[in-house]
Amino acid sequence: MRVTEKQRVNYESCTPEQPMQLAWINSLGGVDQWVFHRHQEYTLESSDMDNFEPVIRYLQTANSRQRVLKKEGYIVVKLGYEQLSQQEVIGIKELLISPLVKWINGTNEVVVMVKEGSFQLYDTGESKHDLEFEIIMPKLYTSSF
Amino acid sequence: MSFLITRRPEKLFTGSTKFSRWTGIHNPYNFEFTRQDYGIYNIAIRNAYSTTLPTIWTDGSASGVPQFVSAGDEIYVNSGVYNGVYTVHSVNGQYITIDTPFIGNGGSGRVNLIDRLQNFKAYINIYDAVTDVLIDSVYPKPDSTGFLIYDVSGVLRSLLNTQAQANQSLINVENEGISGSFKIGYGATWKFVSPSLTIDVDSGETIDPIVYYWLSGAKQIDGDTSLGMGGIGQNFKDYVPKNLNGSEAKFLTMFETPTYFEGFPFTLSFIYDDDFEDVYLERHQQDLDVNGVNVGAETDTNLNVTGMGYVNQMKIRTPNTGADSFDVWLETGDVIEDGYVDGGYVSQGYTNLFAAAYSG
Numbered sequence: 001m002r003v004t005e006k007q008r009v010n011y012e013s014c015t016p017e018q019p020m021q022l023a024w025i026n027s028l029g030g031v032d033q034w035v036f037h038r039h040q041e042y043t044l045e046s047s048d049m050d051n052f053e054p055v056i057r058y059l060q061t062a063n064s065r066q067r068v069l070k071k072e073g074y075i076v077v078k079l080g081y082e083q084l085s086q087q088e089v090i091g092i093k094e095l096l097i098s099p100l101v102k103w104i105n106g107t108n109e110v111v112v113m114v115k116e117g118s119f120q121l122y123d124t125g126e127s128k129h130d131l132e133f134e135i136i137m138p139k140l141y142t143s144s145f
Numbered sequence: 146m147s148f149l150i151t152r153r154p155e156k157l158f159t160g161s162t163k164f165s166r167w168t169g170i171h172n173p174y175n176f177e178f179t180r181q182d183y184g185i186y187n188i189a190i191r192n193a194y195s196t197t198l199p200t201i202w203t204d205g206s207a208s209g210v211p212q213f214v215s216a217g218d219e220i221y222v223n224s225g226v227y228n229g230v231y232t233v234h235s236v237n238g239q240y241i242t243i244d245t246p247f248i249g250n251g252g253s254g255r256v257n258l259i260d261r262l263q264n265f266k267a268y269i270n271i272y273d274a275v276t277d278v279l280i281d282s283v284y285p286k287p288d289s290t291g292f293l294i295y296d297v298s299g300v301l302r303s304l305l306n307t308q309a310q311a312n313q314s315l316i317n318v319e320n321e322g323i324s325g326s327f328k329i330g331y332g333a334t335w336k337f338v339s340p341s342l343t344i345d346v347d348s349g350e351t352i353d354p355i356v357y358y359w360l361s362g363a364k365q366i367d368g369d370t371s372l373g374m375g376g377i378g379q380n381f382k383d384y385v386p387k388n389l390n391g392s393e394a395k396f397l398t399m400f401e402t403p404t405y406f407e408g409f410p411f412t413l414s415f416i417y418d419d420d421f422e423d424v425y426l427e428r429h430q431q432d433l434d435v436n437g438v439n440v441g442a443e444t445d446t447n448l449n450v451t452g453m454g455y456v457n458q459m460k461i462r463t464p465n466t467g468a469d470s471f472d473v474w475l476e477t478g479d480v481i482e483d484g485y486v487d488g489g490y491v492s493q494g495y496t497n498l499f500a501a502a503y504s505g
Contacts, residue, residue, distance in 0.1 A: 003386040003426070004394045004475040007413060010404040011432075011464045011471060021409050025307060028384065029169060029323055029362030029456055030397025030414025035406040091400035099361070100307040104410060 020079055021105075022112070022135070024098035026091075033104070034092055039132060040078035044140075047072050073140035076115060080132040082124075089121065089129050101135070112137055148267060148333040148348055152177035154357065156382040161389055165382035166355070167416055169362035170305075172379035174298040176269075178331065180291035181255040182262060185224045188251030194237055199227065199247045203256055205239040213261040213337055214241060223290065224254030257291045265335040267293055271300050274326035274356045275454070280304065301327065301359045313412060316428065317448045319455035320414075323361035326454050329353050356419070360456050362397070381416065386475060388420045394475075397456065402470075405461060412458040413473060419454055425478035428459060432468035441465040447478055 016037035023033040050069040056062045084092070095101055095114050103110045118134035154174055155164040168174045184204035191200040201222065214220065218233045222243065231243040241256065267287060271280045281300045287293040306322035330352040337344040364379035386394035397414040405411045417426070426448045432440040444462060464471050 001388075001390065001392075001477045002429075002474055003388065003392040003477060004396065004415065006472040006474045007396045007398070008402050009411075009413075009461070009471055009473060010402055011407070011468050012404050013407045015406060015408060019406075019409070021406070025323060025361060026397070026399045027171075027363050027365070028381075028397040028399065028414075029360035030399075031320070031412060031458055032398055032400060032403065033409075033411060034404065035409050087401035088404070091398070091403065094399045099305075 016081070020077070020103065022079075022095065022101055023104055023109075024095050024101040026094045027097065032091055032094060034081070036079035036081050038077060039080045042137075043076045043078075045074045045076050071142045073142050075137040075140065076134050077137065078118075078132060078134050080130065082130045084129045084131060086127055086129070089131065092131065093119075095133070103135070103137075110138060146183075146262075146346075146348065147181050148331065149179055149181065150176055150331065150353060151179040153355070154380065156380045158382070158387055158389060158392075160391075161387070163387050163389060163420060165380055165385040165387075167358045167360060167381040167385050167418075168298075169364055169379055169381060170298040170301045170359045171361065171363035172298065173296045174301065174357075174359065175294050175296050176329065178267060178269075178287065178293040178295065179255070180257055180265060180267075180287045180293070180333065182258050183256040185222070185251070185254040185256060187253065188222075188224050188227055190247055191240065191242075194235060194240055195242045197247060198234055198242050198244065199251070200240050200242040201251075201256060203239045203241060213258060213339060218261060219259040221257040221259060221290065222251075222254065223256075225249065225251035227251045227254075230259065255291065261338055263336045263338050265333060267295075267331065267333045268350075269295055269297075270330040270350065271297055272328045272330065272352075274328045277328075280327065297327075297329070298359075301325075304359075305361055307361070313410070313458060313460060315449055315460075316446055317417070317452050317457045317459045319417070319452040319457050321455060324359065324416075324456035326356050326358045328356055356454075358416075358418075358454065360416070385416050385418050386420075386426075387418060388424060388477060396473075405464070405471075407463075411461050413461065414456055414458050415475065417448070417452045417455060417457045421450075421453065421477070422481070424480055425450065427476045427478040428461075429474050429476050430462050430471055432464045432471045434467055435469040437470075440468045445476065445478070448475075450481065 016035055018038040019035050020038050021035045023031055026032045048068055049072050051066045052069050053066055101112050103112050113136045115134040115136050120132045122130040124130055154168050155166045157164055186202040188199050188201050194200045214233055214236050216233055216235050219230055220233055222231050226249045231245050234242040234244040266284055268284050270282045273280055285293055285295050330350045332348045332350040334347045384395050384397055386392055427445040429445045431443040434440050
């Protein structure tokens with residue numbers, strides 16, 4: 001006896017160029033996934049977390065007024081997909097509000113974050129959409145003083 | 146004296162006695178309790194006690210109960226047209242006459258004592274339904290009418306564990322970090338106050354045997370009131386498969402039609418309800434070509450029963466060559482003959498002890 005609805009699933013045999021699969025917990029408590037293509041290889045974004053001003057005893061030999069105490073670094077990856085239907089956009093948009101987004105890399109899983117404000121949706125006509133967004137990979141370990 | 150659950154976060158399946166007890170914990174997960182010091186059979190004019198004032202027939206015993214009420218006390222009454230705080234005119238056994246004009250008969254309801262029963266506090270204990278370990282205790286207070294609506298979602302959210310899981314090798318795997326089950330126990334404490342004595346009273350804890358389920362989900366407000374309020378809270382009834390004819394549970398995906406990319410892992414999530422304790426669930430899959438015509442035969446595979454009581458992620462069979470899409474659904478399969486032994490049923494090392502004793 002059948003106890004669930006019949007769920008239709010599309011089978012995509014053409015893998016996108018430079019594929020990157022993300023899986024995320026959706027707002028129904030289930031896990032959804034999609035294979036995006038990478039628009040842009042890794043970009044490093046860094047920022048100063050804090051500076052300090054060292055005591056200068058001999059101005060003649062001093063070579064700085066400020067020193068970096070700690071740096072922060074992130075790797076950012078731009079992902080996208082083209083010619084998406086409305087229902088596919090609705091499903092993928094859940095990424096933005098998911099508490100857990102994972103990059104599935106073979107047998108490894110890495111937790112990533114969707115960069116706030118990076119989600120771009122373009123209407124290409126005939127109810128098809130292109131989208132782009134950026135994900136932030138785990139924070140890099142940096143050297144600090 | 147009683148403190149009872151009067152509404153539960155559950156929804157009944159039409160034409161059956163089965164309930165959906167799955168609720169998303171990012172919505173309120175509400176239980177409604179009611180304090181009832183005495184039940185009311187009815188309110189009417191009873192000439193033996195008063196010819197003009199209404200008299201309440203309570204469910205207290207005829208031998209002197211309600212024993213802590215006396216003339217001049219204030220009591221809360223909820224019975225038909227009588228709803229509010231009234232002053233007691235006289236008490237005769239289980240009959241209480243109140244000092245208010247008669248405005249009609251009242252039906253069944255409740256009386257709560259205000260002067261004599263003070264500092265009424267409820268306690269609710271939330272237990273893990275699998276291990277029986279106490280998750281948390283809370284001490285809410287009913288409102289002035291005796292109602293208490295308590296939302297357990299805050300307590301349950303402490304159980305969320307959204308860590309990445311290892312890649313899935315089994316056909317279905319329970320996701321314990323985002324789903325689970327619990328039971329509740331409840332009771333109340335109060336002080337009986339009379340001119341001659343004051344007593345601290347504890348009603349004792351009642352453990353409700355019903356198991357409730359949570360998942361890390363949220364139902365959105367969609368304005369659809371056609372189903373009415375069959376329960377309180379945001380129940381996931383539409384997503385709960387039941388061992389019932391006509392069960393059409395949905396999978397937990399936000400895609401109308403998800404996509405399986407060749408060469409990449411793919412799972413569908415579903416609720417594995419405890420209604421399938423005695424029967425296997427099977428994954429059925431039928432591949433289709435671009436015209437929707439069957440490609441190859443329909444296949445079925447038993448699921449692992451260890452996932453019961455959780456949200457499960459189910460792997461999909463790699464589609465046949467020539468497939469453009471496929472349909473997936475769950476069916477009931479064979480009866481589970483031996484059942485399975487629950488954790489703790491046979492203590493660890495028991496068989497070794499037996500073997501040692503036998504050989505010695």
